[in-house]
Amino acid sequence: xxxxxxxxxxxxxxxxxxxxxxxxxxxxxxxxxxxxxxxxxxxxxxxxxxxxxxxxxxxxxxxxxxxxxxxxxxxxxxxxxxxxxxxxxxxxxxxxxxxxxxxxxxxxxxxxxxxxxxxxxxxxxxxxxxxxxxxxxxxxxxxxxxxxxxxxxxxxxxxxxxxxxxxxxxxxxxxxxxxxxxxxxxxxxxxxxxxxxxxxxxxxxxxxxxxxxxxxxxxxxxxxxxxxxxxxxxxxxxxxxxxxxxxxxxxxxxxxxxxxxxxxxxxxxxxxxxxxxxxxxxxxxxxxxxxxxxxxxxxxxxxxxxxxxxxxxxxxxxxxxxxxxxxxxxxx
Amino acid sequence: xxxxxxxxxxxxxxxxxxxxxxxxxxxxxxxxxxxxxxxxxxxxxxxxxxxxxxxxxxxxxxxxxxxxxxxxxxxxxxxxxxxxxxxxxxxxxxxxxxxxxxxxxxxxxxxxxxxxxxxxxxxxxxxxxxxxxxxxxxxxxxxxxxxxxxxxxxxxxxxxxxxxxxxxxxxxxxxxxxxxxxxxxxxxxxxxxxxxxxxxxxxxxxxxxxxxxxxxxxxxxxxxxxxxxxxxxxxxxxxxxxxxxxxxxxxxxxxxxxxxxxxxxxxxxxxxxxxxxxxxxxxxxxxxxxxxxxxxxxxxxxxxxxxxxxxxxxxxxxxxxxxxxxxxxxxxxxxxxxxxxxxxxxxxxxxxxxxxxxxxxxxxxxxxxxxxxxxxxxxxxxxxxxxxxxxxxxxxxxxxxxxxxxxxxxxxxxxxxxxxxxxxxxxxxxxxxxxxxxxxxxxxxxxxxxxxxxxxxxxxxxxxxxxxxxxxxxxxxxxxxxxxxxxxxxxxxxxxxxxxxxxxxxxxxxxxxxxxxxxxxxxxxxxxxxxxxxxxxxxx
Numbered sequence: 001x002x003x004x005x006x007x008x009x010x011x012x013x014x015x016x017x018x019x020x021x022x023x024x025x026x027x028x029x030x031x032x033x034x035x036x037x038x039x040x041x042x043x044x045x046x047x048x049x050x051x052x053x054x055x056x057x058x059x060x061x062x063x064x065x066x067x068x069x070x071x072x073x074x075x076x077x078x079x080x081x082x083x084x085x086x087x088x089x090x091x092x093x094x095x096x097x098x099x100x101x102x103x104x105x106x107x108x109x110x111x112x113x114x115x116x117x118x119x120x121x122x123x124x125x126x127x128x129x130x131x132x133x134x135x136x137x138x139x140x141x142x143x144x145x146x147x148x149x150x151x152x153x154x155x156x157x158x159x160x161x162x163x164x165x166x167x168x169x170x171x172x173x174x175x176x177x178x179x180x181x182x183x184x185x186x187x188x189x190x191x192x193x194x195x196x197x198x199x200x201x202x203x204x205x206x207x208x209x210x211x212x213x214x215x216x217x218x219x220x221x222x223x224x225x226x227x228x229x230x231x232x233x234x235x236x237x238x239x240x241x242x243x244x245x246x247x248x249x250x251x252x253x254x255x256x257x258x259x260x261x262x263x264x265x266x267x268x269x270x271x272x273x274x275x276x277x278x279x280x281x282x283x284x285x286x287x288x289x290x291x292x293x294x295x296x297x298x299x300x301x302x303x304x305x306x307x308x309x310x311x312x313x314x315x316x317x318x319x320x321x322x323x324x325x326x327x328x329x330x331x332x
Numbered sequence: 333x334x335x336x337x338x339x340x341x342x343x344x345x346x347x348x349x350x351x352x353x354x355x356x357x358x359x360x361x362x363x364x365x366x367x368x369x370x371x372x373x374x375x376x377x378x379x380x381x382x383x384x385x386x387x388x389x390x391x392x393x394x395x396x397x398x399x400x401x402x403x404x405x406x407x408x409x410x411x412x413x414x415x416x417x418x419x420x421x422x423x424x425x426x427x428x429x430x431x432x433x434x435x436x437x438x439x440x441x442x443x444x445x446x447x448x449x450x451x452x453x454x455x456x457x458x459x460x461x462x463x464x465x466x467x468x469x470x471x472x473x474x475x476x477x478x479x480x481x482x483x484x485x486x487x488x489x490x491x492x493x494x495x496x497x498x499x500x501x502x503x504x505x506x507x508x509x510x511x512x513x514x515x516x517x518x519x520x521x522x523x524x525x526x527x528x529x530x531x532x533x534x535x536x537x538x539x540x541x542x543x544x545x546x547x548x549x550x551x552x553x554x555x556x557x558x559x560x561x562x563x564x565x566x567x568x569x570x571x572x573x574x575x576x577x578x579x580x581x582x583x584x585x586x587x588x589x590x591x592x593x594x595x596x597x598x599x600x601x602x603x604x605x606x607x608x609x610x611x612x613x614x615x616x617x618x619x620x621x622x623x624x625x626x627x628x629x630x631x632x633x634x635x636x637x638x639x640x641x642x643x644x645x646x647x648x649x650x651x652x653x654x655x656x657x658x659x660x661x662x663x664x665x666x667x668x669x670x671x672x673x674x675x676x677x678x679x680x681x682x683x684x685x686x687x688x689x690x691x692x693x694x695x696x697x698x699x700x701x702x703x704x705x706x707x708x709x710x711x712x713x714x715x716x717x718x719x720x721x722x723x724x725x726x727x728x729x730x731x732x733x734x735x736x737x738x739x740x741x742x743x744x745x746x747x748x749x750x751x752x753x754x755x756x757x758x759x760x761x762x763x764x765x766x767x768x769x770x771x772x773x774x775x776x777x778x779x780x781x782x783x784x785x786x787x788x789x790x791x792x793x794x795x796x797x798x799x800x801x802x803x804x805x806x807x808x809x810x811x812x813x814x815x816x817x818x819x820x821x822x823x824x825x826x827x828x829x830x831x832x833x834x835x836x837x838x839x840x841x842x843x844x845x846x847x848x849x850x851x852x853x854x855x856x857x858x859x860x861x862x863x864x865x866x867x868x869x870x871x872x
Contacts, residue, residue: 029808035819036811037828055808057725058819062562063706067713067804069565074717076725076808090565162549164562198443198547319563332549 027053028264031068031077033061033087034251042280046271052264061087068096068256078259079268081122081251084164085313088119088254097254098262100269107273108290112250115314121250122272123281124288126306127169128219129237129245130204135213141237145216145245149188156213157194158203161331165200165218165249171322172247172311179325186329201225208232220286223297236300240307248308249316250290345689347677352696354674355736358703359578361711365571377572382556387576390552393473393545394538394584400478401534402527405485408627410515411620413493414613423624424490425845428789430631431483432840434797434814436543437833438476440821441635442467443547451638472548477538479631484537485530487790488745491782492526493519495752525592525751529744532588533790536702536740539577539584542800553577554704561706574707581702585695632837639833653816657835660812663727663802664795667734668742671791672784674735675742682743683750697743700736705800708737713804725807733801738794742787749783750776785847793840813839 032039036058047054057064057077065087068075075096082088091097097118105117112121129141136156142148148157160166174182195212197203203215204225209232222236239245253272255265271277278289288296288303296302326332366374377383411417412424430438445451446466453463467475496519504514545555553573560570613620675697682694700708712733716724723729753776761771777784799814806812811819813836820829 037819057803057808058811058815059803060562062565063710063800063804065565066561066567066710069567070710070714071717074721074724087565162546198440317565320560323559323563327551 026261027055028261028268029076029078030054030056030081030268031064031079032056032058032081033064033083034058034081038285039081041284042277045276045280046268050264050267050271052267054268065091069094073258075256075258077256078261078265079253079255081253081272082119083251084168085119085121085250085252086168086317086319088114088252089314089317092116092118092254096257098257098259100255100266104266104270104273107292111308111310112248112290112313113252114254115312119252119254120269120273121252121290121313122277123285124248124250124290124303125165126219126238126288126308127165127245127247127249128217128222129239130207130215130217130222130234131237132207132210132213132233133235134233135210138235138237141214143239143241144243145239146185146243148214149185149192151192153189153214154192157189157192158197158206158212158215159189159194160197160199160203160217161326162198163200166216167319167322167326168249168316169216169244169247170326171316171318172309173244174318174322174325175311175315176244176309179321183325183329186325186331190329190331204234205229205232208234219300223286223299238301238306242307242309244309244311246306246308247311248288248303248306249313251287344677344681344685348681348693349689351674351678351739352693354732355697355700355739357715358700358708358711358736361714362571362575362578362707364714365567366575369568369572374572374575377569378576383573383576386551386553386556386573387580389470389550390539390554390577390580393470393477393550393552394535396470396474397477397481397538398531398535400474401482401485402531404478404482404627405530406489406520406523406527408482408624409486409489409493410519411613411624413490414617414620416613416617417624418617418621419624421845423621423628425841426628426632427624428483428486428793428844429628429837429841430480430635431487431790431793432796432837433480433632433635434543434799434817434836435476435480435541436547436821437639437817438480438631438635439472439544439547441638442472442476444638444641445634451641468548469550473544473550473552476544476548477541480544481534481537482627482631483793484533484741484790485527487786488526488530488748488783489523491745491786492523492748492752494782495749495779496522526748528588528591529748532584532698533701533740533744535584536581536698539580540702540704542704542706553580557704557707567710570707574703577702577704578699581699582695584702585698589691636834636837639830653811653813653832653835656811656813656816656832657839659810660796660814660836661839663730663734663806663810663812664792666727666731667738667795668788668792670731671735671738672742672746672787675739675746675787678739679743679746679750683747684755694743694747698740701738701740703737705737705798706804708733709801709804712736712801716805725805727807727810730802730805730807730810733805734791734795734798737798737801738791741790741794745783745787745790746780747783749780749786753779789844789847792843796836796840 030043032043043054043056046052059067061083064080065082068077068080068091071077080088080091088097092114099117100120102117105113105120108120112124113119131138131141170182170186173185195206197206200217200221201224203217204221206212207215208225208229219236219238222234226232226234253269255262255269259265273291275294278291278294281287282289282294282296286297286300288300290303323332369377408427412420412427414420417423443466446453446464456464466472500518500522501514504518505511509517540554542554542558545552546558553576557570557573560566560573678693678697682690712729716729720729757775757779758771761775762768766774797814799818802812802815803818813832816832817829817836820832
C-alpha cells in the first residue's frame with residue numbers, strides 16, 4: 001500500500017458508524033459479574049427462547065457494582081447478575097434495585113435471598129475441604145474447621161487467601177465467633193504452614209496430585225478439575241453440624257430500579273429461577289440449584305443434606321475488617 | 333539561536349490547553365468523591381500510617397523498576413540500531429513486544445515458572461539446580477513490571493538514536509575518541525530527553541499498575557485502591573488515595589523536568605536526509621545478539637511458554653477469537669491515531685515554546701497515566717452518564733478514555749523527536765514561501781516520523797492489552813482479546829486464555845514489524861524535497 005495514512009479516516013469513519021449502530025432501545029442490558037465462560041451459554045438460551053434481545057456487559061462483580069452506583073439513575077443496566085450477595089446488598093443499600101414480587105422470591109429459601117425482596121440467590125456454593133483419599137481417609141477429617149489449628153495438620157494444608165470466597169468465609173467466622181477467635185484461628189492455621197495458592201483451581205490440582213492432603217476451597221472446583229483431568233485423586237468433604245466451615249454463599253440477581261425494560265428484566269429473573277436455568281447450574285457449573293425440585297449433580301449431596309451455619313449473607317459485607325485481619329496476621 | 337523565549341502562537345496554546353483540560357477530566361470526579369468524605373476525613377485517610385507505608389512501598393517499586401528499565405532499554409536500543417547486529421529487524425520487533433504482555437499475564441507466568449512445581453524448576457532439574465525460588469512481594473512485582481515496561485524506554489530511545497545526526501559520532505571518532513568514549517560523551521547525553529521521557533512513563537506505570545502487585549502481593553497504593561472498591565463498595569477512600577497518587581505524579585514530573593536541562597538536542601541538519609549511523613559492532617555482534625536473546629527470552633518467550641503450557645495441560649480449545657481480535661485492533665488503532673493527534677499540540681508546545689504554560693499543559697497530560705485504569709474508567713462512567721449520556725458506552729467515550737490513559741506515551745515520544753528537529757528548518761521552509769501546512773507536511777512531519785511512529789506503537793500496544801476501562805466503557809458486548817483473556821483467567825480456565833493471549837501477542841507484532849521495517853530501511857524517512865540549504869543556516 002502506497003499510503004497507509006489513507007486507512008486512518010476509513011477506520012475512524014467505520015468506528016463512528018459502529019458507534020451509532022449500537023445501543024438500540026428495545027434490548028435488555030445485563031451487567032454480569034459472572035464470567036462469559038460460566039454463564040454465556042445460559043444467557044444465549046434465554047435470548048433464543050424468549051426472543052428478547054440481550055446485551056451483556058461482563059466484568060468484575062465489585063467493579064460493576066461500583067459502576068452501577070456511579071451511573072445512578074442513568075444506568076443502562078436493566079439487571080445485575082452478581083457473583084456474590086455482598087455486591088447486590090451494596091447496590092440495594094443505595095436504592096438501585098427494585099422490589100421483586102414475593103411469589104417469585106419465595107421460590108428460594110429465606111437464607112439465600114434479600115430480607116426485603118430486593119435480590120434473589122440463583123445458585124449456591126459451599127465451602128468444603130478438598131481432600132486426597134489416597135493420603136487421608138474421610139474419617140480423619142475434622143468435625144469443625146476450627147480444628148485445623150491442630151499441629152497434626154502441619155504441612156498438609158493448602159489455601160488461597162486472596163480468593164473472595166475464602167475471605168467471605170473468614171468474614172462469616174468473624175460474624176459468628178468474633179474477631180479474637182477468628183484471629184486465633186488464622187494464626188493457628190498459619191503455624192501449620194499451609195501452602196499458598198493464587199486461586200482455588202491450583203489448590204484442588206495440588207490436592208489431586210498429592211502435593212498436599214487437604215485444601216480449603218469452594219465445592220464446585222473439585223468436579224470441574226476432575227472433569228478436565230479424571231486421573232486426579234480429589235474429593236469434597238462437606239463439614240457438617242452447622243460449622244462455619246460449611247458456609248453456603250450464593251450468586252444472585254437483582255432488577256434495577258432505573259430499568260426501562262422492566263418486563264424483560266422480570267422475565268430474565270424468572271428465567272434464572274426456571275428449571276432449565278437451575279439445571280444448567282447443576283450440570284454445567286456444578287453449583288447447587290436453589291429452587292426446590294431441581295437436583296444437584298449426582299456426585300454431590302443435595303443442598304438440603306448440607307448443614308450450613310446460620311448466618312445472614314447480607315451481613316458478610318465487612319470485607320474491609322477481614323482484609324485488615326488477614327494483613328495483621330501476615331497472611332495477606 | 334535556541335527556541336526558548338519565543339511566544340507561543342495563540343491557536344497552538346489553545347489546542348494544547350484544550351487537550352490538557354480534557355485529560356484532567358478524571359480529577360473533577362476524584363474531587364467530587366473525595367469531597368464526600370469532608371476535608372478532615374480525607375486528610376486522615378491520606379496521611380495515616382497505612383497510607384505512608386503504601387507511599388513508601390509504591391515509591392521504592394517505581395524507582396527500582398525505572399532504573400532497571402533504563403539499564404535494560406538503553407543498551408538494547410543501541411544494539412538494535414547498529415547495522416551489523418545479526419537478525420537486527422527481528423530483534424527490533426521482539427525486544428519491543430513485551431509491552432503487549434499484560435502485567436497480570438506476566439505475573440501468572442512468573443508464578444507458573446517458579447516455585448517447586450514451576451516450569452523453570454522442571455527444566456533445570458536434570459542439571460541438578462533444583463527449585464527456582466518464587467520471587468514474592470517487592471522482588472516479584474519488580475521483576476514483572478521491569479519485564480513488561482522496559483519498552484517504554486526502548487522505543488523513544490531508539491527513535492532518538494535514529495534521529496541523532498550521525499556526523500556527531502563521526503566527528504567524535506575523527507577527533508580520536510574511542511567508540512566507548514563516543515557513546516558515553518556524545519551519544520548518551522543526546523539521549524537524555526528520550527531516557528527521561530521513557531523513564532517517566534515507566535515510573536508512572538509502576539505506580540498505577542494493579543496486575544503485578546496484586547498477584548505478587550506487594551502492598552502499594554494501587555492495590556489498596558482496588559481493595560477499597562472490592563471490599564467496601566465505598567468509592568470515597570479510593571478517590572482520596574487516587575488523589576495522593578496524583579500528587580506523587582506531580583512530584584515525579586517536577587523531578588523529571590529538573591533532569592531535562594537546557595541543552596539543545598538538534599544539530600541544525602535534517603537528519604532524515606543522511607545515511608544511517610555507520611558505527612558497527614564488529615566482533616561484538618554475536619554478544620549483542622545474545623543480549624537481545626536474553627531480554628526477549630525472559631520478558632516474552634517465558635510468558636508465552638507458560639501460556640502455551642496452560643493450553644496443552646488443560647487440553648482446552650485454543651481458538652483465536654476472530655471477532656475479539658478485530659475489535660482489539662480496531663479500537664487500538666483508533667486510540668493510537670486520536671492519541672497521537674491529540675499529543676501533537678502538547679508536545680509541539682513543550683518542545684518549541686518551553687515555559688510555564690508548556691509545563692502545565694504537558695504535566696496535565698500525564699495525570700491520567702498515573703491513575704489506575706479502573707479509577708479513570710469509573711470517573712468517565714460518572715462524567716459520561718451525566719454530561720454526554722448519548723456517548724456513554726460508545727466507542728467515542730472508550731477512545732476518550734484511552735486518550736486520557738495513554739496521552740503521555742505519545743507526548744513523550746513526539747516531544748523527544750521534535751527536540752531533534754532544529755526550529756530553523758521550519759523557519760527556513762516558511763521563509764522560502766511554504767505555508768504552515770506545507771511546512772508541517774513536508775518538513776516537520778517527515779523529520780519527526782520516528783517519534784510519531786514510536787508514540788503510535790506505544791499507544792497501540794498498550795491499548796491492545798487495556799482491561800479495566802475496556803470492560804466498563806466499551807459498547808456493551810464489545811469483546812476484545814484482553815477481555816477474553818480476562819474472562820477465561822478470572823475463572824482460572826487458563827487453557828482457554830491461551831488462544832486469545834497468543835492472538836494478542838501475534839497481532840501486536842504486525843504493526844510493530846511494519847514500523848520497524850520502515851525505520852530499518854531508512855530510505856523512506858527522507859523528505860521528498862530535502863531542504864538542502866537548511867543545514868547551513870543554524871549551528872548549535
